[in-house]
Amino acid sequence: MSRSADQKTIEQPLPLADLWLLLIEDEPDTAELLTFVLEQYGAQVITVKSGYEALKTMECFVPNVLITDIRLPDTDGWSLLAEVRALGNQKRIQAVPAIAITNYSTKLLDQQVNSKALAVGFQKYFSKPLEFNEFVMAVAELAQRQSY
Numbered sequence: 001m002s003r004s005a006d007q008k009t010i011e012q013p014l015p016l017a018d019l020w021l022l023l024i025e026d027e028p029d030t031a032e033l034l035t036f037v038l039e040q041y042g043a044q045v046i047t048v049k050s051g052y053e054a055l056k057t058m059e060c061f062v063p064n065v066l067i068t069d070i071r072l073p074d075t076d077g078w079s080l081l082a083e084v085r086a087l088g089n090q091k092r093i094q095a096v097p098a099i100a101i102t103n104y105s106t107k108l109l110d111q112q113v114n115s116k117a118l119a120v121g122f123q124k125y126f127s128k129p130l131e132f133n134e135f136v137m138a139v140a141e142l143a144q145r146q147s148y
Helices: 003-011 028-040 051-057 077-086 107-120 132-145
Strands: 020-024 044-048 065-069 098-102 124-127
Touching: 020 028, 020 051, 028 044, 028 132, 044 051, 051 065, 051 077, 065 077, 065 132, 077 098, 077 107, 098 107, 098 132, 107 124, 124 132
Parallel strands: 020 044, 020 065, 065 098, 098 124
Antiparallel strands: none
């Protein structure tokens, strides 16, 4: 590769640069992998393991994008998003773009979960294992569309 090609690569901005993300994932290996991937694309990631921790975190921090597993130890992603949207004291919190992720194993279940995710207010839904480039681009797109 030529020196000028190397410079072009270096000069390209990272798609998630300057973004703060809240990741709610109780499975340690998945949380670590997703955090690593998102950080490699420039994001700052705060990772918590439960819905309770997510709500406590959001008392003092509003992420650019919220990413949550559907299955959590103390709640589910549907209920968590409803609680986030009900935090009416801050319009910014109500408007946070949200992505649902989960590990449903059949195509039919996956389609049903996708439909429910969109119906309850998630902007995007991804099934594990994730396709990282598609996932990162979705996070970047949602952050750009946010209205606050």
